[in-house]
Amino acid sequence: xxxxxxxxxxxxxxxxAAETPDTPAVLYVDxxxxxxxxxxxxxxxxxxRGLPVRRRDRTLATLDHSTPTDSGQxxxxxxxxxxxxxxxxxxxxxxxxxxxxxxxxxxSDRRGIxxxxxxxxxxxxxxxxxxxxxxxxxxxGAFGALAFGIGTTEVGHVLATQCLLQxxxxxxxxxxxxxxxxxxxxxxxxLAIIGKVGVSGGTGHVIEYRGEAIRSLxxxxxxxxxxxxxxxxxxxxxxxxxxxxxxxxxxxxxxxxGEAWEAAVEAWRQLxxxxxxRFDREVELEAGAVEPMVTYGTNPGMVxxxxxxxxxxxxxxxxxxxAYMGFEPGQPVAGKAVDVVFVGSCTNARLSDLREVARILRxxxxxxxxxxxxxxxSQQVKKEAEAEGLHKVFLAAGADWRxxxxxxxxxxxxxxxxxGKYSVSTxxxxxxxxxxxxxxxxxxxxxxxxxxxxxxxxxxxxxLVP
Amino acid sequence: xxxxxxxxxxxxxxxxxxxxxxxxxxxxxxxTTTREGxxxxxxxxxxxxxxxxxxxxxxxxxPESQGCAILVAGRNVGCGSSREHAPWALADYGFRAVISTxxxxxxxxxxxxxxxxxxxxxxxxxxWLLANPGxxxxxxxxxxxxxxxxxxxxxxxxxxxxxxxxxxxxxxxGYLLSKVPDIERYERAHxx
Ligand code: SF4
Numbered sequence: 001x002x003x004x005x006x007x008x009x010x011x012x013x014x015x016x017a018a019e020t021p022d023t024p025a026v027l028y029v030d031x032x033x034x035x036x037x038x039x040x041x042x043x044x045x046x047x048x049r050g051l052p053v054r055r056r057d058r059t060l061a062t063l064d065h066s067t068p069t070d071s072g073q074x075x076x077x078x079x080x081x082x083x084x085x086x087x088x089x090x091x092x093x094x095x096x097x098x099x100x101x102x103x104x105x106x107x108s109d110r111r112g113i114x115x116x117x118x119x120x121x122x123x124x125x126x127x128x129x130x131x132x133x134x135x136x137x138x139x140x141g142a143f144g145a146l147a148f149g150i151g152t153t154e155v156g157h158v159l160a161t162q163c164l165l166q167x168x169x170x171x172x173x174x175x176x177x178x179x180x181x182x183x184x185x186x187x188x189x190x191l192a193i194i195g196k197v198g199v200s201g202g203t204g205h206v207i208e209y210r211g212e213a214i215r216s217l218x219x220x221x222x223x224x225x226x227x228x229x230x231x232x233x234x235x236x237x238x239x240x241x242x243x244x245x246x247x248x249x250x251x252x253x254x255x256x257x258g259e260a261w262e263a264a265v266e267a268w269r270q271l272x273x274x275x276x277x278r279f280d281r282e283v284e285l286e287a288g289a290v291e292p293m294v295t296y297g298t299n300p301g302m303v304x305x306x307x308x309x310x311x312x313x314x315x316x317x318x319x320x321x322x323a324y325m326g327f328e329p330g331q332p333v334a335g336k337a338v339d340v341v342f343v344g345s346c347t348n349a350r351l352s353d354l355r356e357v358a359r360i361l362r363x364x365x366x367x368x369x370x371x372x373x374x375x376x377x378s379q380q381v382k383k384e385a386e387a388e389g390l391h392k393v394f395l396a397a398g399a400d401w402r403x404x405x406x407x408x409x410x411x412x413x414x415x416x417x418x419x420g421k422y423s424v425s426t427x428x429x430x431x432x433x434x435x436x437x438x439x440x441x442x443x444x445x446x447x448x449x450x451x452x453x454x455x456x457x458x459x460x461x462x463x464l465v466p
Numbered sequence: 467x468x469x470x471x472x473x474x475x476x477x478x479x480x481x482x483x484x485x486x487x488x489x490x491x492x493x494x495x496x497x498t499t500t501r502e503g504x505x506x507x508x509x510x511x512x513x514x515x516x517x518x519x520x521x522x523x524x525x526x527x528x529p530e531s532q533g534c535a536i537l538v539a540g541r542n543v544g545c546g547s548s549r550e551h552a553p554w555a556l557a558d559y560g561f562r563a564v565i566s567t568x569x570x571x572x573x574x575x576x577x578x579x580x581x582x583x584x585x586x587x588x589x590x591x592x593x594w595l596l597a598n599p600g601x602x603x604x605x606x607x608x609x610x611x612x613x614x615x616x617x618x619x620x621x622x623x624x625x626x627x628x629x630x631x632x633x634x635x636x637x638x639x640g641y642l643l644s645k646v647p648d649i650e651r652y653e654r655a656h657x658x
Contacts, residue, residue: 016652017645023627026645028652038549040499045639054649066497084497091499135548135572149548151576152501153638161642163649167625169571199484200542200568233545235571299484299545317483317540410493419516431488431546433511 003274006240007171007206010146010271014129016163024165030128032059032158033114034101036066036092037412038133042156043095053099055162060123061096062104063089064113066412069375069402074106081414099159112378112404115139115346119223120380122252126241126268131158136346136428137236138229142222143249144241144271146206149230170280172205172234176213178288183462185356186221187348187426187445189213190228191293191303197283199301202234205281208273209239213287219248220352227347228428231300240272292460294333295430295443297321302430306334306448306460324432325440326420333442334458339421341372341399341453342435343446345409348426349377351384353446358390360450360465361397367456372399373415375407399453411436424452467581469635472606473562475535478525479599485539486546487573491555504551505558526559530600535562538595542566544573544584553577563605565612567592578628579638585612591620607633 004012011027019025034042039061046053053059066085072078080086089106096103104111110121115136118124126144131137133155140147154164174193180186207229209222217225222239229237239245246265249255256264291305298321304310310322312330322329327336343349343357354376366372374394376382382404385391391401408415409427411434417423419438426449427434430441444452447461454464495507513524520527537556543566544552553576556564563583574584583605587595594614595601604613607629611619631638652658 013656016648021626022630024625026642026648028649028656028658030658037496041501041550044500049639051643082497088497088499133548133550135546137548149572151548151550151553151572151579153550153576153579157639157642160639161646161649163642163645165627165638165642199545200570203542203568203571230546233542233570299486315483316481320482410488412493412496429486429488429546431486433492434488437492437511437516 003277005171005273005277005279006144006208006238006271007146010127010129011168013127019168024167027164027166028129029131029158029162029164030058031118031123031130033118033130033132033137034059034061034155035114035132035134036063036088038152039095039155040088040091041152042133042159043099045156046099046159051160053101053159056100058162059101059159060104061092061101062111062114062117063092063106065406065410067106067405068413069405069407069415071403074403085413109379109383112380113346113349113406115227116350116377116381119143119219120252120378122249122255125249125255125264126245127271131164135230136227138234139223139227139346141226141229141236141238142219143245144238144268146236146238148235169235170205172202172207173279173282174207174209174285175282176209176211176285176287178213178286179216180213180287180290183447184290184292185445185447186217186224188293189287189290190225191295191300191443192290193285194228194232194300195293195303196285197232199231199299200233202229202232205234207232207234207237208279209237214239215242218352219244220350223350224347228300231428241268292445292448292462294448294458296325296327296333298324298430298432300428300430300443303443304333306458308333334460336422336458337456338370338424338452338458340417340423341366341370341449342375342408342423342425342427343449344373344375344377344407345427346377347428348446349375349381351381353426354381354385354390356446357450358393360447360454360461361399362393364397364454366398366453370453370456372453373402373408374399375402376404378404408435410434411439417441424449424458467635467637469633470562470581470583471608471633472604473535473583474602474604475562476533476600476602477536477538477595478531478534479538479596480525481540481596483540484542484545487544487549487552488546490544490552491549496549496551501554503558504555505560508555508559535560536565536603537561537563538565540566541568542570544570546570548572548576550576550580553580553582557582565592565595578632581632583632585622587612587620587622
């Protein structure tokens with residue numbers, strides 16, 4: 001047998017029909033996640049054509065993008081402010097009940113951002129194919145699943161047939177040697193990777209993150225890395241399952257249990273890429289050289305170490321980005337005054353992220369004039385954070401503590417940054433207008449976000465907490 | 467889907483690289499539950515000022531851009547979100563093709579499913595197209611080539627199955643449904 005990569009093993013095990021020169025592969029989908037924004041038109045197609053959902057047990061729906069994050073709006077009190085958002089939420093409630101699909105609804109204590117609750121429930125597992133009408137589905141690859149975002153038409157395909165038509169992507173190994181230095185996080189690592197590979201460097205590829213630095217990451221950290229694979233243009237990022245993966249999944253509500261658990265673990269052990277397996281491309285990186293990173297431009301590849309300066313020159317896109325951001329070439333990013341700090345999103349709103357923020361905020365306060373929003377990734381994260389008293393640290397510091405959801409990551413639910421204002425955000429996209437019309441977003445780690453909230457300026461967290 | 471074999475139109479040029487789907491259609495327009503009518507939100511933040519008036523200097527608002535069905539964009543167009551609202555908005559506005567040297571994967575997939583042709587050309591052709599906005603281009607799926615006004619023809623890649631579906635107006639869901647016996651066999655064989 002030829003040596004196979006993790007990706008090839010998962011791909012092959014899901015081929016209902018292999019690709020030919022004339023036709024793409026028919027690929028089976030084990031788990032289909034869906035949310036209110038990218039599903040309504042797909043359910044409409046089913047309805048128009050009189051089709052049922054083929055495997056109701058393999059689709060899981062939740063509400064996260066357009067939902068409010070203030071408890072008054074979710075748990076009674078005020079109605080959802082945005083009329084169109086309310087309609088969209090009701091539409092998913094109607095669609096899931098009509099088609100018999102499970103919905104983790106607005107008031108469920110299991111609700112949260114779709115890419116946070118899949119792993120949390122143990123529904124995300126090694127070796128699975130997982131899709132969602134959402135580009136950050138790449139997050140689930142942290143478990144050794146093949147997970148990627150699809151469009152709404154494809155959401156309809158999966159609902160109707162549990163399959164997708166796909167051409168086989170190429171593979172890209174990103175080998176990260178060594179260990180991250182103290183005070184440097186997985187978010188800094190993935191920003192450094194995107195800085196190196198470029199925002200389109202992964203196009204057409206599935207990334208496998210490998211090497212000692214990746215092995216030593218927790219599951220939360222691996223999810224942060226895989227989450228941003230799409231920001232390098234790759235639809236999917238994967239990490240081979242190991243003891244860390246199994247330890248995370250064991251005992252989760254939807255993970256296999258008893259004998260099934262043993263069998264599953266045995267199967268997962270077969271998944272890692274074989275020695276000598278070949279990738280179409282390989283990129284090498286030294287973890288020890290990575291510093292806390294921060295973006296200065298309007299895509300995640302426009303990134304520098306926090307101690308660094310914005311490049312002196314660049315092309316038209318660079319100039320346009322700087323004009324949008326209100327930055328000068330050669331300017332240091334550290335020290336820039338900030339208006340908003342957002343801790344949240346499927347990149348960095350898990351419990352470990354919130355602990356990191358609390359570690360820096362404890363005994364300190366958010367600088368005057370800075371608005372800080374802490375939005376847990378799920379209601380479970382919220383509960384666990386409150387059990388540890390983290391929310392008290394946030395509130396004492398003067399931050400806002402919210403219900404879970406995508407919130408200011410994409411500003412669909414009314415949580416937005418005002419035009420021209422600077423936001424340090426733990427999310428994944430600094431595109432023009434992503435956090436609100438005219439908003440200026442600097443992507444960074446939870447620690448950098450917290451440190452910047454305290455000083456009111458872009459701050460290296462190692463200055464506050466060694 | 468309407469079959470599409472040939473397309474002839476003048477081009478609109480937006481040379482920026484990395485035009486992401488948040489620019490093509492900002493998130494606040496995604497609370498819709500239908501796919502119609504998104505053309506008016508296309509490039510909303512570039513196209514309109516804060517009072518909602520068209521910005522006269524934005525390319526789509528200029529008289530010479532009216533009626534153009536081909537968008538020539540900088541490298542890596544369509545990166546970012548998986549929102550199919552992006553090709554819906556482009557198609558609803560009246561675009562039938564997007565040309566670049568690199569087109570993001572999910573966007574490209576989504577475009578194909580909506581009869582919007584994602585056409586990847588070589589650097590030299592791209593440079594020519596960027597330098598000649600408004601040029602009349604003919605795209606031919608039969609020969610997988612586009613003809614420039616100076617008579618040159620340039621080949622572009624287009625996957626066989628996608629091309630077949632576009633040219634025959636085949637709906638991929640219908641094709642997948644025809645595979646149901648195979649899907650059932652797969653489910654049985656793999657205990658799914
Ligand atoms: S948190 Fe942001 S990136 Fe993640 S699913 Fe929500 S909107 Fe998308």
